[in-house]
Amino acid sequence: MNRRPGLSARLKLTLSYAGFLLLAGTLMLAVVWVFVLRWLPEVDPGRIQERFGAVVITGPNRSDLLRGFAPAAGAALAFLLVFGLLGGWFLAGRMLAPLNRIAEAARTAAKGSLSHRIRLHGREDEFRELADVFDAMLDRLETHVAEQERFAANASHELRTPLAVSKSLLDAARDDPARRRDELVERLHTINTRAIDLTEALLLLSRAGTKNFTREAVDLSLLAEEAAETLLPQAERRRITLEVTGEEARVLGSGELLLRMVTNLVQNAVVHNLPSGGTVTVHTEARRDEGVLRVENTGRPVSPDLVATITEPFQRGDQRIRTDEHAGVGLGLAIVHSIVRAHDGTLDLTPRPAGGLVVTIRLPSGTRGDLPGEKPGGRPASGSRRR
Numbered sequence: 001m002n003r004r005p006g007l008s009a010r011l012k013l014t015l016s017y018a019g020f021l022l023l024a025g026t027l028m029l030a031v032v033w034v035f036v037l038r039w040l041p042e043v044d045p046g047r048i049q050e051r052f053g054a055v056v057i058t059g060p061n062r063s064d065l066l067r068g069f070a071p072a073a074g075a076a077l078a079f080l081l082v083f084g085l086l087g088g089w090f091l092a093g094r095m096l097a098p099l100n101r102i103a104e105a106a107r108t109a110a111k112g113s114l115s116h117r118i119r120l121h122g123r124e125d126e127f128r129e130l131a132d133v134f135d136a137m138l139d140r141l142e143t144h145v146a147e148q149e150r151f152a153a154n155a156s157h158e159l160r161t162p163l164a165v166s167k168s169l170l171d172a173a174r175d176d177p178a179r180r181r182d183e184l185v186e187r188l189h190t191i192n193t194r195a196i197d198l199t200e201a202l203l204l205l206s207r208a209g210t211k212n213f214t215r216e217a218v219d220l221s222l223l224a225e226e227a228a229e230t231l232l233p234q235a236e237r238r239r240i241t242l243e244v245t246g247e248e249a250r251v252l253g254s255g256e257l258l259l260r261m262v263t264n265l266v267q268n269a270v271v272h273n274l275p276s277g278g279t280v281t282v283h284t285e286a287r288r289d290e291g292v293l294r295v296e297n298t299g300r301p302v303s304p305d306l307v308a309t310i311t312e313p314f315q316r317g318d319q320r321i322r323t324d325e326h327a328g329v330g331l332g333l334a335i336v337h338s339i340v341r342a343h344d345g346t347l348d349l350t351p352r353p354a355g356g357l358v359v360t361i362r363l364p365s366g367t368r369g370d371l372p373g374e375k376p377g378g379r380p381a382s383g384s385r386r387r
Contacts, residue, residue: 009092009096009099010089010092010093010096011092013088013091013092013095013096014085014088014089014092015085015088016088017084017087017088017091017092018081018084018085018088019084020084021080021081021083021084021087021088022077022080022081022084024080025076025077025080026077029073029076029077032069033069098120098127098128098130098131099127101118101120101131102118102120102127102130102131102134105117105118105134105138106134109138109141114138114141114142114145115142116138117135117138118131118134118135119131119135120132147312150312155202159195159198159199162191162192162194162195162198163195165191166188166191166192169184169187169188169191170188198331201331201335202331204260204335207257211342213253213254213257213342214254215252215253215254216252216253216254216255217250217251217252218250218251218252218253218254218255218258219248219249219250219251220249220250220251220258220262220284220291220292220293220363221244221246221247221248221249221284223255223258223259223262224244224246224262224266224282224284224293225244226259226262227259227262227263227265227266227267227282228242228244228266228282230263231263231266231267231270234267234270235270235280238270238273238275238276238278239276239277240270240273240274240276240277240278240279240280241278241279241280242266242270242279242280242282243279243280243281243282244282244283245281245282245283245284246282246283246284246285247284247285247286248284248286249284249285249286249291249292249293249365250286250291250365251290251291251343251363251364251365252343252364252365253343253363254343257339257342257343258339258343258363260335260339261335261336261339261340261361262282262293264332264333264335264336265282265293265295265333265336265359265361266280266282266295267332268332268333269282269295269296269297269357269359270297272297272299272357273297273298273299273356274298274299274300278297278298278299278356279297279298280295280296280297280298281294281295281296281297282294282295283295283296286365287362287365289364289365290345290362290363290364290365291362291363291364291365292360292361292362292363293360293361293363294358294359294360294361295358295359296352296356296357296358296359297356297357298352298354298355298356299355299356299357300355300356301351301352301355302351302352302355302356302357303351304351307349307350307351307357310333310349311333311334311336311337311347311349312334336359336361340361340363343363343364344363344364345361345362345363345364346361346362347359347360347361348360348361348362
């Protein structure tokens with residue numbers, strides 16, 4: 001934005017300090033005039049008066065004191081003006097020094113360097129609070145930019161892989177016309193399906209990261225039942241026990257996104273489990289101001305280092321048991337994390353001592369009466385169900 005040049009903040013503060021000091025001095029001199037000089041008599045100096053036989057010699061009158069007072073008052077005001085300008089300039093510089101550091105940090109960040117921090121020392125005041133907030137903003141911004149760069153690099157790699165494989169298959173078929181077409185079509189179909197799944201997951205992830213959706217009353221227990229019914233055949237093929245327990249948990253949010261969140265969690269819990277005989281428990285409960293969803297599964301022990309990064313895009317959790325039937329695209333928990341943040345909730349991942357993971361999601365609850373008695377489709381909440 002183009003603006004006309006103006007006075008600096010330091011000069012404005014200097015003029016303000018000097019002007020205030022000059023005004024205060026003028027008021028003090030006015031007080032001296034009003035309450036002292038005003039009451040002096042108008043008589044000639046040295047005049048002798050006789051009263052009751054006594055001789056009285058009068059002192060200086062108002063005219064004499066005024067002639068001596070005016071130059072002294074003018075000199076005092078001039079001194080106050082010079083002193084106010086010099087002192088104001090110094091004090092303004094001291095006061096604005098933290099603001100100059102903040103401005104320099106902002107200019108550095110505008111050039112693309114997000115690693116610079118102000119780290120303003122001293123006791124707490126408005127400038128130091130502003131510097132701390134600015135440092136915290138730079139921390140979040142640097143982390144976000146780093147995540148976006150990693151995401152862009154990983155997404156480019158993931159999208160390039162199926163395209164490169166498809167090109168290789170087509171080149172091989174062109175060089176070998178006698179190759180079976182059924183096998184080629186099947187492999188191309190598998191690769192394209194994976195590319196479509198990845199593209200849809202990326203679109204969902206970008207949408208879930210925003211809060212541009214209509215909030216409505218949603219019951220997490222109904223979503224847990226629906227996700228469990230959808231994934232029950234997959235759990236049965238792996239001989240995994242899938243259990244849904246708990247109570248009605250009212251939250252406000254997007255029913256579509258929250259259903260995808262629950263489905264991703266349950267699917268991950270089924271896929272990353274024991275080869276056979278594992279369990280998955282989905283529990284919902286309502287607390288004072290929040291609805292809680294907890295998904296717990298068995299499996300191999302999960303290291304804390306993996307838990308710290310598992311919600312990042314394209315982190316597939318290679319240290320956990322996973323069958324080849326569902327390789328995934330590495331965006332399941334990243335989508336869950338994005339949906340939770342968009343709903344102003346919290347996501348906690350805790351490794352189980354015996355192996356597996358406990359995922360706990362807390363979302364702000366809806367007000368009483370907002371939630372309809374039945375989910376679209378007419379199926380009421382059923383409490384708990386053993387799979």
